[in-house]
Amino acid sequence: MDTGPDPDIDLVERSRHGDASALRELLHANARLIRSVAARLTRNPQLQEDIFQEVVMRVIRKISEFRGNCKFSTWLYRITVNVTFSMLSREGVHRNTLELEEVAEHSLSGEQSIEDAIDQKRMFKKALSVIMGMRENNREVFSMFYLADASLDEIAKQTGKSQNAIKAILFKGRKLITKHLRRNGMLSNV
C-alpha cells in the first residue's frame, strides 16, 4: 500500500464537518476499494452488494468519528473487512460457493490449470474459515495485512498496536493456516 500523504484529506475534512456532497464524492472515489475487498472474501454477488451497502451506511454514520490519524482508505479497509466478516459469519461461508465454471473460465484465460485453480480456491476457502475462527482483534489485523493490502505502519496507526505486536499476530495466523492446510493434505506437494 502507498504510504504517501492521503489524497482524500480535503474531502475527509469536509465530510467530517457535515458536508454531504464531499462525503458522497469521497465514497464514489473509494467505491472500487470496497468492491475489490468484498470480492476477495466472497464470490456471492448478493452478499457483495449487501457488504457494499452496509459499509457505505457505516461510513456515513461514523465519518464524524474518524480521527484522521491514518489514511481514509485504511479506515475504509478496516470497516470493509469487519463488515464482511460479520456478514460471512451470519450468512455462513457456504455462501461462498466454489463456482467451477468460473474457475474454468478464469484458468483458461490465465496460465493456471483448472485443477490448480480449483485447488487454490479450496485452500483459500479453508484459510478463510481459519481466519473467521480467529479472535476479532487478531482477525482484523490479519485480514487488513493479507487481504486488504494495508501496510504494517498503517495498521499500527489504525489499531494503536505496536509493529512487533502486529508481526506476532501475523505469524500466529500464518502458522495456524499452514497447520490446517497441512492437516487437510493441502500442502503435500511441499
Added chain:
Amino acid sequence: MKCRVSQRQVYLLCDGLLPGDERAALEAHIAKCDRCACLLREARLSLAVLRSARTEPALLDEASADAAIARAFEAAGRQPRMLEFPRVRKQRWLAAAATVLLFAAAFSTYVGLHRANRGGSRSAGVESEPQGSTICTLARDTTVIFNRMCGLRICANSRVTLNQPSPRVVHFDLADGGVRIAAHKGLYDTISVRCGAVSVMATGTHFAVDRGGDEIRVAVAEGTVVVRNAQSGSRSAVACGELCVANGESGTMSTGPLPQSLRSQLAEGFETLGPWDFPLGLSRGQWPQTRSAHAQEDGSAAQRTFAAIRRTIRRAEYDSAIVALVNYLARYSVDKDVAWCDLALCYSKTSRWESALDAYKHTMSATSDTLVREAVLHRSNSILFSKLGRYAEAEKGIRDYLAAYPIGSWREREYGMLVKIELAGKRRDDATRTIEAYQSEFPAACSVEEMRTEIAKLSRDSDVKGDAGRGR
C-alpha cells in the same frame, strides 16, 4: 550443526517484513539448510493462497455501487443527525442524556402499551395511538407472529383492519378482503411475518408486506430484515429503503430501491398512524374484547406486578423472575397463561427442562388461544426431543402437532424431528413415509436429500449386518 533459526523469522522473510541485513543472512542460511528451505516453501505456498483472492474481479458493477451510495444517502437523510451534527467531545454528556431519555421514552411506551392491553384500559391503549412502529400487510393467508408466542393468522379471503398496539393479538376470521395490522415495534423480540411461501423476520424495525398473486413484496423503512423464500430456500437481507419482490411460485427473489409512492405510504403509516379505515364497519369500540372482562378483576395490582416481572426477565435475572412468577400465579387470576408461558421461558433459560415442560403443560390448560397452544406444543416437543431425549413422548407430541395444525408455522421442524427419531429407532419405512409427506408439503426443502442419504446409509448398514449374519 543444529539450526537455530525460528519459524517466525522464515515467515517474516516470506512476507518481506525482515530488515535488510537480517534478510541477507537468513537467505544465505536457507540456501544451506533443508529444514528452513522447506519451511520457506510452505510459507510461500500459504501466502500464495492468501494472495490468490487478489485477482478476483468485483461482481458488483459501478452503476450498482453508485445506486447503493445514493440509497444510503437517502436513508441517512431520514436521520439528519448523521450528517448535520458531527459529534463534539464537549457535548458528549448531552448525547448521553439524550440517549437515556430516548430509552426511557421507548421503555415507557412499551410498558404503556403492554398495560393498555393487559388491564381494563385496553380501549385507552387503542385510543392513545401507538407511538412506535407499524407492520402493515395487505395479504391473504398470512401469519404474523408477535413475541414468538402470540400471533395472528389471517384466513384466505379475509379483510381485517386492526389497530391493536400490543403483542397480544385478537383473532379474526372474517370473510372477504385483505388485512392491515398495526403493532408496536418489537423492542427485544423478533417479529416474523409469513406470507405464502415467503417469511420475513425482523427485530425492532419497520417493514410492510404486500401480496398480489404469487408475488410478495417486502418494503423496508428502517433497519434490515431477512426475507426467506421457502419455495427456493433462498434468503435475502433487505436493507432500509429497499423493496424485495419474492415470487412464491417460481421461488425467485429480487431487491431494488423502494418506489417513491410506497415510501411515502410507509412513512405515513409509521410516523402518523392516523385513523385507519374500517371496511367492515367495525369502529374501535366494537373490536372483539377477548381479555377485558377478566382483566378488570384485580387489574392494576396485577399489571404492576407483571410489569416488574417482565423488567426482571428483560434484565435476564431469570431466577428472581421464577420466584416472582410463582408468587404471581398463586395470587392473581389475570392472564395466567401468559405467566405460565413466561415461567416456562425462564425455566428454559436456566436449563431446567422438566420444570419448563411442566409450565408449558399448565399454559396449555390455561389458554384457549390456538396460536399459543400451537407454539407451546412445538416447544414442548423440542424440549422432549433435543433436551431430554424422551423420544417416544416427543414422537407422540409431534404427531399430535402435525395432525392438529395442518398449516402450522413449525411443521418443517416437526417433520425434521420426527424423521430423526424414526432414523434413530432404525424404522426405515416409517422414515421414508415421513420424508415423502414432508417433501410433498415442502417441495423445495433442501434437507430432504440429507434425510434420504441417512436412510440409504441405514439400508447399507442393515445390508452389511445381514450379509455378516448369513456369512456366519
